[in-house]
Structures are given as structure tokens and as C-alpha cells.
Amino acid sequence: MSIPISFKIVMIQDMLDFNINLLELDDDEQVAVYSSVLLSSLIVTSNRLEHLMREIRKINPCITLISEVEANHTSPVFVKRFIESLFFYGALFDCVSDHSADDEFNRKVMESILYSQPIRNIVAAEGKERTVRHVGIDVWRAFFARFGMLEVELSDACFNEAKLLINNFDCADSCMLHVDCKCFVVGWKGVPIFSVSAWKFV
Template identity: 45%
Template sequence: MRVAGERFIHFSNKKLDGITSFIHPDGSVLSGLSSEDTRMVDLAHLLLDSAEKVGSKQFHAADKLLMHCEGKVSESGHPVERIIYHFSKALRERITTEIRSRAGMIETDQVRDYSGLSSGIDLTCLVLHQAIPFSQVMQFASIQTILENVAGAKKIHLIDLQLRNGVQWTPFIRALSERKAIPVQLLKITAFQTTDKEKAEKIGKRLQSYAKSMNISLIFKVVSVVNMKDLKVGLFNTRPGEAVVVYSPTVLSAMIPRPANLQIVLRVLRKLKPKLMVVNEVEANQNSPSFVQRFTEALFFFSAWFDALGDCINRDNPYRMDVERSYFGQGIQSIVATEGEERISRSVTINVWRVFFQRFKMVEIDISQSSLNQVNLVLEQKFSCGSSCTIQKNGKCLIVGWKGTPLHSVSAWKFK
């Protein structure tokens, strides 16, 4: 993708900031590529050219370029083919929508569903968690950070803003059971759910059973609201003497299209006076008002993910196909094919979050060296492809990437 980007710039009449920002200062070696790699560069070049044409409303020219792409890619082929398949499909939808809009034919009652992994494909989530290092890297860094900040607490109250399948808390419970100097008297986990309360309660029962086997007393509760305006401090039932910790795993960015909800959540959390808030987020600027810049940022981000899937999971694995189609494919559609309130995927970088969190008097604290050591241990022991997962510090937070491309951030915060 980087080679294609450089070649696209070289042959373009004008520079596109959204593309040039990704080009390595040393450049890439355009010669010496295999015939297969050269074919992939050609396809990626066509895709970038098509996106430029769409951005400048040259839909007929974009359509011709897409036709060349679509006949040469497959959603089950080479990782570059797979990523171009999904981006071509999204560009095609954008072209169709814009042409219909110009002709006054837009369907105002059309409803899109970009629910992705939250739609309940649990087994796919589990396969992804076990095969790709990013999820476990973020979880273990987060858990270690939480453990360090509640080391002296006898009563711990975890507020999880997105429970998912709850597997992140089994190593945490195990670690607490091994703490001898200051034994834990009580662990509370409050799961914040806006959908599927019953599923969360089943997960809670499994966690309680596991905690009992580890001699940890666990109280599990689900806080569920239909309208975010109904979210109140009292719902979390915090008690004096509890060390309150908030865990936010890639959930705040989902609220960017609804900023009022995001502000409500942070105001309520601030009033809970948590000892710590750990935030995992997507590290990509997919919220730019510039279509071409947003497209290019998304292309490099998802290309790194598809490359990771290609290195870590067999090409024909049905769960790989499932995550590419049901999660990433829909995310690409949202970023590329939609605008305004309809565009749900709006990730931003850690620097944007830093500015935003300052408004709520949140102070960033350092992710410790021991957390970094824990992450490296996970990569070495659990993943054959772990060497391609890159961990870097950005100020006080961790940036998790793939072969140097940033994908996620792990940061820790306290409220003044």
C-alpha cells in the first residue's frame, strides 16, 4: 500500500495531503518487486486513483477505474485483493448514492446497520482474540495498569463500559487471588450495557463461578439504559471504601457521532470519582471532513489489519471471512460510503482524545514499564506472529501497531 501510495503521488498532477502523510521519508524501492507484488501495487494504485476521482465528483472516470479493480480482486484472495474488494464495494456504493442524490432519487428511509462484532458473533470474537495479538496486548496492559493502581485496595469496583464476552476479567481475578499482602475482601464488576442485558448477566454468572473457585468474593451487576439521558450516578451503586476503576475498551469512539451521549457518560463517570480510568481506542484519524484524507487513512489502517489476519489466520478460515465481512467490511462502508449522521465510524487519534479529556479535568498517567514487560511476555509466549506486533510509547500511553502502522492506543487517566 505504501509503494502504491508513493507511485500514485509520483504520477499525480497534484499532491494529496491525506496520502503524502503516510509516505516514509526514505521512500520505497519501486523496483525489485515480484510479479505478484507488482500486480497488487497496480490494483492499489487504481483504487487510490478512483478515490481521488470520487472526491472530485468525477464519477464516470471513477466508475471506469473501479471496473478494472473489481474484475481482478476477490474477498477470499490475497490480503490486498480482499481489502481492495471491500473498499471498491464502498466506493461503488458512494458513487451510486451521490448520483441518486443529484437526481433527487435518494431513499430517505434507508436504514443501515453497522453493528459489526457487537451483533453477537461470539465465536468469531473469540477466534480473533486468540489468533491476533492486539486484543490480548491491550487487555493485559490494561489489567496490569489497574492492578498497580489498586494494589492497596481491599474493595475494588470495576465499571466495564463494554463487557463483550468477559474473558478479560479472568486473569484479573486470578491475579487478585494471588495477592497475599493485602487480600481482597470484595470485588464488584458493574457492566454497562445498552443492549442484551440478559447475555451480560449470563457472563456475570460465569465470572462469579470462576471467582468462587479462586476464593474471591464477586458481586456482578448490569447497568442497562435505553436512552443515555437516563444514565445516573446512582445506578452504579458505589459505596464508601471502594476503589472505583473504569475500563473503556474501544467504546468511546462509538459515541463520537452522538457527542451529547459521550459527554453524559464522562460527566457521570467523573461524579463517581474513580481512582483510575483505562481507555483502549482505535488509533486512526477516520473522522476527517476531507473524503480523500479519510479514505486514505482508513485504507492504511484496514490494510494493516487485513495483513495481520493474513499472517495469523488461514486464508480459508470461515471466522476470518466473517470478521472481514461483518466487522471490517461494514466499518469500511460507513467511513467511505456515508456522510453526516449516517457515518457511524469516526475514530480519532490519542492526541484528539487528550484535548477532549482535558475538558473533563482528566490527567493522563504513565503506562508503566511493568505493563510494557507484561505485553512483551504475552507476545513472546502466545503468538507465533507476535514479532510483527509493534509496541511504542506515545508520551505516557502505549501505541499498538502492526509492522509499524499504529492501530490502537492504551492510555490511563485520573480525574482531578
């Protein structure tokens, strides 16, 4: 496409230290923002999440792509959190098991390291100690609206490309992809796993 693209890595110790000046943007530069499961990690520290959103608004990116876990792990009621996490992580374990049938060592590593801490935190921790708090796309829509963001419809071409990618794998029948308003939701055997959405500031 002959489009020059550059990346600048910015290291910060605290999200409150992030600001637009760290990016050293040019006036004629177009900026796109991509966030993958970052925003949900900031839910428990709402001041940092809101600070990040205000700084992104100052950047005024031409497009913001958000990929987040599609689950509700924030309920103050233990039973609801337990059931939600049971279905969600059950689907993830099943997916990993299908993909790693011939690689038991790596499957065990993924299950014990990547998934055990979030499960323990969601189910057993309370108050400020419960740092893993996933919410669904409807909650994010309400949150982004506060910052003047409008959801951009992902095209049929994007959907078809995603389907083609999924169909390259043996598990294509187990992986679901559907449109939720203007975003895509990807799941495993009927259980939503994550959403992909696009946004613009008005």
C-alpha cells in the first residue's frame, strides 16, 4: 500500500504518567490506536483508565481498535462470578485442549500459569484485591460514549477475512464468529471469548 508506518515505544511505570507529549507526534501524522485486553486490566483503578482515555482523546486517532475479553467477571455476588468464570474458562480450557492434544507440556503450562491466577482472583478475591474484572461490549459501549466515541461498523470484507482465517484451522466448526451491532464477537462452542470493535472520536 506504500504507506510509511512508524512505531515509537514508550515505557511508563504508571498509567498516570502517560501523556500525549511522550509520543512526539508530527502535525501531519495520522495515528491509529490498537488496544488488546489492556483496558479491562485498568477497571479496578478507574482513575488510570479514565486518564488513559482522556490522553487518547487528545491524540484524536483516525481509528481506535479495541479487543477485549467478552465476559462479565465483575459481579459482587460470588455465585454469579463463579458461574461466569466456569463457562468462560471452561471454554478456554476446551479450546487449548483441542489445539494442544499432542503437546501436553505446553498445555499444562498455559493452564497453570496463564489461567490459574485470573481464575483464583475472579473467584476468591474480594474488594480491591480482585484485580481481574472483565466486562462485555455493552459496558464498553456505555463507557466509550462518555468520551465522545462512536462505534465504526466493521465491514463485510473484514468479516469474510476473519472467517477465511478461522477456516484454515481444523477447529473451524468449534470457533464461532458473529456480529454484535457493529463489532465482532469470537467464541468457542457457543461461549463468547472476546470482542473486536472499532471507534472514532466525534
